Structures are given as structure tokens and as C-alpha cells.
Amino acid sequence: MKITVDLGRCQGYANCVAAAPDVFDVDDATGKAVLLAAEGDAAEIREAARSCPVAAIGMEE
Template identity: 50%
Template sequence: MRVTVDPGRCDGYGNCVMTVPDVFDLDDEGRAVVVEDEVEPGRADVLRAVVACPYTAISTHED
């Protein structure tokens, strides 16, 4: 499963980083970035991070 963050939608709340710190981080501007863009399909903690994002900036894609 591929994980992406839309930087134009991210407002830097950091919920994703708190939920899955091995997949997400914050850049120098405080916006979320993906540090591991390919994860196990259906990974529950990543799916929780998608739901926890108040601006729906995180997407997952099955390739």
C-alpha cells in the first residue's frame, strides 16, 4: 500500500506523526511528510492516521 500526504491540505497538526512515527514526520515548515511510502496493505495504524487527519491530507493507494 502506498501512502501520500497532500502538502497543500496539511496544516501540521501532527496526528499522523503521533500515530505512526515510523511512517510520518514533520518537515521544517511543520507539514507532514511520508518517510516510508510503501507499507503493508491494510496496515491498521496507518489507516488510523488517515482517519485522524483533520484535513484529510493523507491518502493510501493499492498499487
């Protein structure tokens, strides 16, 4: 699975962190999402992508 974060779209809502805290975090300096891991629980990652209000999270299985 390939996970991407479109930093141009990310607004730092942190919904991805709530859905998949082992995979995503929010950078203190930029306020944008960062990947902590290249893989993780697929269901959590799908929820992170679904819950992002600006559709900044992408994944390819």
C-alpha cells in the same frame, strides 16, 4: 500500499505522526507532514489517515 500526503491540505497537526511515527514526521522548515517510509503497519497508517482533521493523508491498498 501507496501512501500520499496532500501538502496543499496539510496544516501540520501531526496526528499522523502520533498514529504512525515510523511512517510520518513533520518537517521543521515547512511545518508539514513528510513520509519517512513508503510502507508500514497498515492499521497505523489507516489511523493516521482517519485522524487527520484536514484529510491530507491518502492510502491505496
